[in-house]
Each structure stands twice: as structure tokens, then as C-alpha cells.
Amino acid sequence: MFSQRIDGLRPSPIRSILNVIERPGMVSFAGGLPATDALPSWSGAVPPALLQYGRSEGEPELRAAVSDSLRALGVDAPPERVMILSGSQQGIDLTAKLFVDPGTTVAVEYPTYLAALQVLRFYGAEFADIATSALERVPLGYVVPTFANPTGACMSETERDRLAETCLRTGTAVFEDDPYRELAYEPCDRTPIVARMVGGTWIYQGSFSKTFAPGLRLGYLAASEDLFEHLVAIKQATDLHSSRLSQRIVFDAITDPGWPARLAGLVSFYRSRRDAFEGSLRRHFDGLATWDTPPGGLFYWLRLQRPIDTRTLLADAIENRVAFMPGEEFSPGQPDIGTMRLNFSHASADDTERGLRTLARILARAS
Ligand SMILES: Cc1ncc(COP(=O)(O)O)c(C=O)c1O
Incomplete structure (x- = not known):
């Protein structure tokens, strides 16, 4: 059945x-x-326009704000290639749908985020250790380089450089999952790996769950040109779009002078x-x-x-x-x-x- x-x-x-x-x-x-x-607490009124269907890519004002913050990190992410997600967990699902057939190898860190493993396994992925495997013929590498879940580790600048170089050479798409980057208690290099991937294939995603409110279920991704439209089409087929009310609440918060x-x-x-x-x-x-x-x-x-x-x-x-x-x-x-x-x-x-x-x-x- x-x-x-x-x-x-x-x-x-x-x-x-x-x-x-x-x-x-x-x-x-x-x-x-x-x-x-x-x-946070929130006491705003709900503008009725936000109760209407919205765009799959997300609200233009929020995409623009995310684009500004990503570009400040060196990521090639114009607003047209930023998509708002229903939690960054959704980005893992969309990416798995795009890349994974039964038997597809995905390179990951050992250990890594268990709900990413859950999704990737669901679509039939097999795993290789991204630190030790040759990545030739590996289509996708998933990493949480900054304050990893579960280890808390932060990849060094050299490790980031090396991974970006290898993936550019092998044509492996880098999927960088970065929900913890703002929660830095000691200095360490946090420049996204994908900022080193000009001309390569990549997805970068972040979340508003850890810095704001997980119950709003809001995250975002940016992707290289060859991937972005596919990801939008898959999101359309998944949930049409993310909550417009959540997007308004987050937009107001992150553009507030007190943010x-x-x-x-x-x-x-x-x-x-x-x-x-x-x-x-x-x-x-x-x-x-x-x-x-x-x-x-x-x-x-x-x-x-x-x-x-x-x-x-x-x-x-x-x-x-x-x-x-x-x-x-x-x-x-x-x-x-x-x-x-x-x-x-x-x-x-x-x-x-x-x-x-x-x-x-x-x-x-x-x-
Ligand atoms: C590495 C990683 N990615 C993605 C997520 C999902 O976060 P959310 O869907 O709340 O944005 C989490 C949540 O703990 C996480 O640790």
C-alpha cells in the first residue's frame, strides 16, 4: 500500500x-x-493582505534583507536567488529531492545533524565521510561547518578553503547548513564555504529559529544559478509558500534598529x-x-x-x-x-x- x-x-x-x-x-x-x-513577544496587528496566498520564493522585502546580510558575508546571493523556507529543515528536504535517488552518495561529516540524515536516508542516500573520501562522482556534500550539530566544532579557514577547492574541482555541490553562525562565543573563522565557490554549484541556508523563534518555522536559502529555479519548483510542489505572517514578524524584527x-x-x-x-x-x-x-x-x-x-x-x-x-x-x-x-x-x-x-x-x- x-x-x-x-x-x-x-x-x-x-x-x-x-x-x-x-x-x-x-x-x-x-x-x-x-x-x-x-x-520574543509580538503584539502587532495582522494586515489582512498577509492572509492571502503569497510567492513561493518568499516576501520580496524579507528576501532583500536576507540578501543584504548574505552579501555582507561574501556570498553571491542577489535577492532573486534567495528563497524563504518553512524552517531550514525544509531546505534539507528540497535539496534531497533535487539530488538524491536510491543509492546516491552524499558526503557528510561523521557525526552530523540527525534530522538531515533522516531526510537524506528517506530518499535513499548512502553516505561517505566528507573529511576522508575522494569526492569524484559524489554529487552532493552536506556540511554544518560553523558550530556543528552535534559536535559544536567550527571548521578552520584551511579546512574551509580545502573543501571549497575540492568541490570546485570535482563538481560536487556544496550544501552549507548554517543555523548557528550568529551564536559565536569565541572568535573563529566563520566565512561561509560557499563564499569561496565562485563559479561552483552550491546551496547555503540559515535559520531564524536559533536567534529568534523556532515556532515561526522560518529559514532561508540562497543557491547558485544552476540550482535555484529547481529548488523553487520543488518548494512550489511542497507547500506553495511559507507563512506570510511569520515572514512579516521576522522582517520587522531583523530590520528593527534594536536587532x-x-x-x-x-x-x-x-x-x-x-x-x-x-x-x-x-x-x-x-x-x-x-x-x-x-x-x-x-x-x-x-x-x-x-x-x-x-x-x-x-x-x-x-x-x-x-x-x-x-x-x-x-x-x-x-x-x-x-x-x-x-x-x-x-x-x-x-x-x-x-x-x-x-x-x-x-x-x-x-x-
Ligand atoms: C544543523 C541544523 N540544520 C537545520 C535545522 C533545522 O532548523 P529549523 O528548521 O528550525 O530552521 C537544525 C535544527 O536544530 C539544525 O541543527
């Missing part, structure tokens, strides 16, 4: 865990959720959450795990000293009112056993201390 594709589709473990985090007393390190205190100050405040708030998290980690996980302090983004990536499959710990953790993401879920190939992704933006410092103490106790018991 169903398509063959559906056989391989598993529900996202993140979405399943999100269903339990609203339980009273739960400390969640699981999703990439902004802090509730950091969400840079809002971003700066958000960065310093999340930096202090990261620092509090680091303190609690050192108190409770010393000897249990190793980690690098993330220079940006929303996640810590832990490697356990004793490789326990952390998926087996999740039920116990949730019973003890703490949620985390097993790192094994982010593996494109064989699960990377003994890894955990911990979000540090959502829980307060007190909850973090309590949650990490509990998690360390569960881990020590299982070791």
Missing part, C-alpha cells in the same frame, strides 16, 4: 524526546531549543549558560567523559571514557527527569558508541547542575 521509501523511515528520536520534556520537573539537554526567556543589540544580548546570555554548563560538567563528569568547550552554537559533545551505548541509558535518565540525546543517533554509518549530545541553552544554571549530577550518577552506575 505504501511507497518503498517509507520502509526506511524511523521517527526522529529528537521529536520523540521532545514529547516528554514538558513533564513537570524535567531538565532537558535533548533538543536544540532556545531558552524560553530568550523568545544587533538583541543578538549581542543573546550571545552573552548563551555564553554565560555555556560557562555555567562547563562548570557543572567539570564537577560531575571529570573522569567519566572528555569534551571540547564549544566556541559557539548550542551543544556539548561528550565522549565517554567507557564506551557504553548511551541509547540504553535514556529511559533511566528520563525516569530521573533528565533528557539528553544519545550521540549514536548522529552516525551516518556504524553508531559511534559512547557519545552524548548535551544542549546547554535551554536549562537554567540550577537545573543544569541538578541534571548533570543525575546524569553522571546514572552513567557511573552503568560503567
Whole structure:
């Protein structure tokens, strides 16, 4: 009765865990959720014109504003090649529809964003490690080079240069997913890889979820000329267009004179959450795990000293009112056993201390 594709589709473990985090007393390190205190309020009226159907590419004023910000980063993104997305998750779906048939190889980082793996697998992708594979005959490379999900790592300038050069030589399309770039707590090179790809084939996407409001479901992409029209046609077939009301709310916010100050405040708030998290980690996980302090983004990536499959710990953790993401879920190939992704933006410092103490106790018991 169903398509063959559906056989391989598993529900996202993140979405399943999100269903339990609203339980009273739960400390969640699981999703990439902004802090509730950091969400904006909105009291504008709804102009009736916005309730009409709109353009698939998005509202012209918002596309122009996004184009300005991308061009400031060196990306060749005139407004005509900017498209507004219903969340940047949609950009992954559109790109997969454009590139992936059953058996198509997609080069990715090991580990990488699990909901990208979920979509790419749905269309039949197989994976190769973008750091170690020759990319000849690989049509698409998907990367999160700036404050990666799940590792928090930021690619160096040399790594960015090298990847752009290789993909230009092999004709591999670079798909750069960049939702965390604004959340920088330490200096590091964040110039998009696609800014180094003049004449190449590329897609660059960003999101308003992490800096503004994920519930508005709004992101954007820009693409090289050879791809853009295809992506628009696929978006038309997917949802016609993104919410016009969401686009108006975001446009008003990002063009408000207070926007840079809002971003700066958000960065310093999340930096202090990261620092509090680091303190609690050192108190409770010393000897249990190793980690690098993330220079940006929303996640810590832990490697356990004793490789326990952390998926087996999740039920116990949730019973003890703490949620985390097993790192094994982010593996494109064989699960990377003994890894955990911990979000540090959502829980307060007190909850973090309590949650990490509990998690360390569960881990020590299982070791
Ligand atoms: C790397 C990456 N890409 C895309 C997304 C999807 O974001 P959204 O659809 O909310 O823009 C996320 C969300 O966590 C992410 O981490």
C-alpha cells in the first residue's frame, strides 16, 4: 500500500524526546531549543493582505534583507536567488529531492545533524565521510561547518578553503547548513564555504529559529544559478509558500534598529549558560567523559571514557527527569558508541547542575 521509501523511515528520536520534556520537573539537554526567556513577544496587528496566498520564493522585502546580510558575508546571493523556507529543515528536504535517488552518495561529516540524515536516508542516500573520501562522482556534500550539530566544532579557514577547492574541482555541490553562525562565543573563522565557490554549484541556508523563534518555522536559502529555479519548483510542489505572517514578524524584527543589540544580548546570555554548563560538567563528569568547550552554537559533545551505548541509558535518565540525546543517533554509518549530545541553552544554571549530577550518577552506575 505504501511507497518503498517509507520502509526506511524511523521517527526522529529528537521529536520523540521532545514529547516528554514538558513533564513537570524535567531538565532537558535533548533538543536544540532556545531558552524560553530568550523568545520574543509580538503584539502587532495582522494586515489582512498577509492572509492571502503569497510567492513561493518568499516576501520580496524579507528576501532583500536576507540578501543584504548574505552579501555582507561574501556570498553571491542577489535577492532573486534567495528563497524563504518553512524552517531550514525544509531546505534539507528540497535539496534531497533535487539530488538524491536510491543509492546516491552524499558526503557528510561523521557525526552530523540527525534530522538531515533522516531526510537524506528517506530518499535513499548512502553516505561517505566528507573529511576522508575522494569526492569524484559524489554529487552532493552536506556540511554544518560553523558550530556543528552535534559536535559544536567550527571548521578552520584551511579546512574551509580545502573543501571549497575540492568541490570546485570535482563538481560536487556544496550544501552549507548554517543555523548557528550568529551564536559565536569565541572568535573563529566563520566565512561561509560557499563564499569561496565562485563559479561552483552550491546551496547555503540559515535559520531564524536559533536567534529568534523556532515556532515561526522560518529559514532561508540562497543557491547558485544552476540550482535555484529547481529548488523553487520543488518548494512550489511542497507547500506553495511559507507563512506570510511569520515572514512579516521576522522582517520587522531583523530590520528593527534594536536587532544587533538583541543578538549581542543573546550571545552573552548563551555564553554565560555555556560557562555555567562547563562548570557543572567539570564537577560531575571529570573522569567519566572528555569534551571540547564549544566556541559557539548550542551543544556539548561528550565522549565517554567507557564506551557504553548511551541509547540504553535514556529511559533511566528520563525516569530521573533528565533528557539528553544519545550521540549514536548522529552516525551516518556504524553508531559511534559512547557519545552524548548535551544542549546547554535551554536549562537554567540550577537545573543544569541538578541534571548533570543525575546524569553522571546514572552513567557511573552503568560503567
Ligand atoms: C544543523 C541544523 N540544520 C537545520 C535545522 C533545522 O532548523 P529549523 O528548521 O528550525 O530552521 C537544525 C535544527 O536544530 C539544525 O541543527
